[in-house]
Amino acid sequence: xxxxxxxxxxxxxxxxxLPTLVILCLLVAYPLLNxxxxxxxxxxxxxxxANYQKLFSDRYxxxxxxxxxxxxxxxxxxxxxxxxxxxxxxxGETGMKKFFRTIFIIPWVIPAVVVxxxxxxxxxxxxxxxxxxxxxxxxxxxxxLWVSDPKQVLQCIAVVYVWKISPFVMIMYLSGLQSISSDIxxxxxxxxxxxxxxxxxxxxxxxxxxxxSVILVSVIWSLNSFVYIYSxxxxxxxxxxxxxxxxxxxxxxxxxxxxxxxxxxxxxLLIVMAIAFAYISMTEKQDREMMG
Amino acid sequence: xxxxxxxxxSMVLSLxxxxxxxxxxWMISCAFRRPNELLSSPPRMLPSNPTIDSFIHVLFDTEIPxxxxxxxxxxxIATLLCIFVAIPAAYSFARHQYRxxxxxxxxxxxCNMVPQASxxxxxYRALDQLGLIDSYVGIAFTHLxxxxxxxxxxxxxxxxxxxxxxxxxxxxDGCTRLQSIFKIIVPVCSSGIFATAMYAFMxxxxxxxxxxxxxxxxxxxxxxxxxxxxxxxxKVDWSSILAASTLMTLPILILFFLIQDTFIKGATGGxxxx
Numbered sequence: 225x226x227x228x229x230x231x232x233x234x235x236x237x238x239x240x241x242l243p244t245l246v247i248l249c250l251l252v253a254y255p256l257l258n259x260x261x262x263x264x265x266x267x268x269x270x271x272x273x274a275n276y277q278k279l280f281s282d283r284y285x286x287x288x289x290x291x292x293x294x295x296x297x298x299x300x301x302x303x304x305x306x307x308x309x310x311x312x313x314x315x316g317e318t319g320m321k322k323f324f325r326t327i328f329i330i331p332w333v334i335p336a337v338v339v340x341x342x343x344x345x346x347x348x349x350x351x352x353x354x355x356x357x358x359x360x361x362x363x364x365x366x367x368x369l370w371v372s373d374p375k376q377v378l379q380c381i382a383v384v385y386v387w388k389i390s391p392f393v394m395i396m397y398l399s400g401l402q403s404i405s406s407d408i409x410x411x412x413x414x415x416x417x418x419x420x421x422x423x424x425x426x427x428x429x430x431x432x433x434x435x436x437s438v439i440l441v442s443v444i445w446s447l448n449s450f451v452y453i454y455s456x457x458x459x460x461x462x463x464x465x466x467x468x469x470x471x472x473x474x475x476x477x478x479x480x481x482x483x484x485x486x487x488x489x490x491x492x493l494l495i496v497m498a499i500a501f502a503y504i505s506m507t508e509k510q511d512r513e514m515m516g
Numbered sequence: 517x518x519x520x521x522x523x524x525x526s527m528v529l530s531l532x533x534x535x536x537x538x539x540x541x542w543m544i545s546c547a548f549r550r551p552n553e554l555l556s557s558p559p560r561m562l563p564s565n566p567t568i569d570s571f572i573h574v575l576f577d578t579e580i581p582x583x584x585x586x587x588x589x590x591x592x593i594a595t596l597l598c599i600f601v602a603i604p605a606a607y608s609f610a611r612h613q614y615r616x617x618x619x620x621x622x623x624x625x626x627c628n629m630v631p632q633a634s635x636x637x638x639x640y641r642a643l644d645q646l647g648l649i650d651s652y653v654g655i656a657f658t659h660l661x662x663x664x665x666x667x668x669x670x671x672x673x674x675x676x677x678x679x680x681x682x683x684x685x686x687x688x689d690g691c692t693r694l695q696s697i698f699k700i701i702v703p704v705c706s707s708g709i710f711a712t713a714m715y716a717f718m719x720x721x722x723x724x725x726x727x728x729x730x731x732x733x734x735x736x737x738x739x740x741x742x743x744x745x746x747x748x749x750x751k752v753d754w755s756s757i758l759a760a761s762t763l764m765t766l767p768i769l770i771l772f773f774l775i776q777d778t779f780i781k782g783a784t785g786g787x788x789x790x
Contacts, residue, residue, distance in 0.1 A: 240608035241620065243601040244664060251661040252627045255638035262638075313529050320526070326776070327533045330540055333772045335722035337740040338761040341747050342543045345754055351555050353542060387539070399784035444629050451724035455744050469633035469725070476637035477729055489634040496631050 256493070262486035275487035284463060285488060288471045291378060292447065292492075295467055298382035299389070299446045304439065306386060307393025312427065314394070315401040325398070332391035340455040343384040347371050347456075371457050377465040381456050385449060393438055400434030401427065436507045440500065447496050468492045547571070547759040554754050570759035579734050580760045583742030586652070590727075590738060591720035594656035598663050598716045599709065606671035607697055611680070628665040632725050635661065640729055650735045658726045663716040670715065670782045674708030675701060711778040714771055721768055739764050 266274035279285050310328055317324060331339070346354050347370040355367045371380045404427065412422050428435075450469040453459060459466030459474075468488065476485030546554055548566040574580050609621060639658055640649075648654030682704065683696045691699060702709065727738040734742075743764060747757045772779065 237608045237612035237614050237617075240604035240612070244605040244624065244668065245620075247601060247657075247660055247664060248624065248627050251639070251658065252630050252635065254642070255635035256630070258638035258642075259634065310529075310532060313525050313532075316525050317529060324529055324533060326773070327537050329772075329776075330769070331536060333718070333769055334540065334765050335740065335768060337722065337724060337743050338543070338765050339539075341743060341757055341761050342539045344747065345546065345758065346539060346542065348754075351557075351559075351754075353559055356557070356559055387536070391536075395780055396784055399780070448631050448633075450633065451740075455724070455747075469631070472633045472636060473725070473729070477640060482637045482641065485637050489631075489637065492631055493634040496629060500629050 259486040259489050259493075262483045263490050265483055275484055276491075278484065279487050279491065284466070285468075285471060287463070288466050288468045289491075289495075291465060292467045292495075294378060295382065295449075295453075296443065296446050298379055299385050299449075300439070300442050302382070303386045303390040303393050303442060304435075307390040307438075308397050310390070310394045311397035311401055312423065314398055325395075328394055329391045331388050332395075334388070336388065336451045337455060339384060339388045340452060343387075344371070344456055347380060372461060374461050374464040377457050377461070378453075381452050381465065384456065385446070385452050388452075389442070389445065393442065396434060396438045397431065400431050404430050440503055440507075443499060443503065444496065447499070543758050543765075544762055546755060547762045549755050551753055551755045570753075570755040571763070573753075573756050574760045574763065578746070578756070578760070580739065580742055580746070580763070582734060583737055583739040584763065586736055587721055587738040587740070590652050590656045590659070590736070591717050593652055594659040594663065594720040595713050595717045597656065598660055598667050599713050601660075602664060602667040602671055602712070603697065603702070603709070606668045606675055607701060609668070609672045610675040611683075624665050624668060627661065630661075632662070636725065636729055639726070643730055648730075650731050650733055652736055655727055655730050655736055655738070656720070658730060659720045659723055662723055662726075663719045667712050667716050670712045671705075671708065674705050674712070674782060678704050707775070707778045708782055711775050711782045714775055714779060715783065717771070718768055 261270075263275050264271040264273070266272045314321060314324055314328070334342075346352050349355065349367055349369045349372060352370070354370065355364070358364045359367075368376075371377050373380075408426055408430075409422055412426060417425065448469075450467075450473075453465055453467055454470055454473075457465045459470045469492070472485050472488050472492065475481045475488065545562060547570055548568065549563040550567055550569060553564060605624075609617070643649050643654045643658075646654075648657075678701060683691075683693075683700050686696045686700050687693070721738075722740060723738075724740050724744075728741045728744070731737045731741065743757070743760055746760060
């Protein structure tokens, strides 16, 4: 009797999920709850909104929020376009498809820190190859500062990010493209559709489900990318390229002001989740409309 | 004209390919030079006389080998933990039917969206209290947040492709469900599990934010952080830094090419469901 009971309990699905749920609770639920309590405490008073009030009048925090959104705009659309372009070209390629795919995947496999180091060296104002090549091509007259120039530092780092991530986007689109039957293109060609019409009326609509999840993943990743800005410019020069993650790290870990940092962390979490939910509900609606 | 048109995509691809591969090529090319050659103008594409001095310097005069070993240990611990925890969870999602399953799956996916930065400070203080700062276990455990949700989805995709009849036959022969996981699912799905493990390893190998915050000395510092510190030293020796970067990239690149196809299949299947 006892044995039977034991066996039955083991079969319960919960048993299989328990380790995962425990780990994720420790790594997600605990920190978020802890942040919530901390962000509402200020100089021994609880609960208070003082941290949030201070945060919104903080010039640097507002600047960092703006930079975070700018970073999103500089990265996601470009990695989408670039990844899609390569995927479409690769899908049409016959002979050397695997060779090209391997070449295009390499940047994604290189560890992020190494990516940053390589590009820092390429961007180097005195000895970097980029200045040399652009001058040889006559595109610029004198050496540019690139990542040391406050006006273009964020764009320059976005190029690095797009270079590293667009291979992932490319693989996703490629697998989506491969599931589109070639018969559809065949009949479109017979009806006289040109390349652009085929892309616009067949490829893109049929790629929509793939695109939906790729965009979501890309947005989340882009908002979460810390290492690129931190290790290329450190948020500088003079904090102009600082993003919210760096703000949280600096206030929480370097200055050990964890209550203030918790408030910033919560605002950031709220923004990421709001974007994700808005996006999911928006595309779901569109999806349903398209289906019928 | 038609003949020409056929070659246009290939030409564009080649051109883009050169742009994409160039930074990687440039890293290797510069790693095999003497420091003073890097500062000469005009730069040459290939080293004028290739040397492995920088590699020898990195391997014998710096702490990079130690960081390399730390990373290896942390990524291995994290990957093993991740796979052991992810297999039963993925199995359950693929085979069990119960109410609220979707909700559990969605909550696990949501964990993937929580910004690392939002968990950073509480985790740091918790690890500090447990005495786990500067330890392999502390860093490896936090890495699970970055790899566990995706690993479960990826494995779930692989397990779903295995016909149920295989396990049913085993269970008629007296296997319990748990036994059938280890005797049937794991062997049949070994390439998928290996691809997932390799993805998890890659994430831990390149993870930066946690590894930097949760290590304060060289005891558990990973190579990501070591390289970053190395590259911001007062006197920057670019050829050594690029040599160290090459050393950090090599194992991952080799691993990746060994299982490229399974990996791409699993990663695309997984992400598209997420």
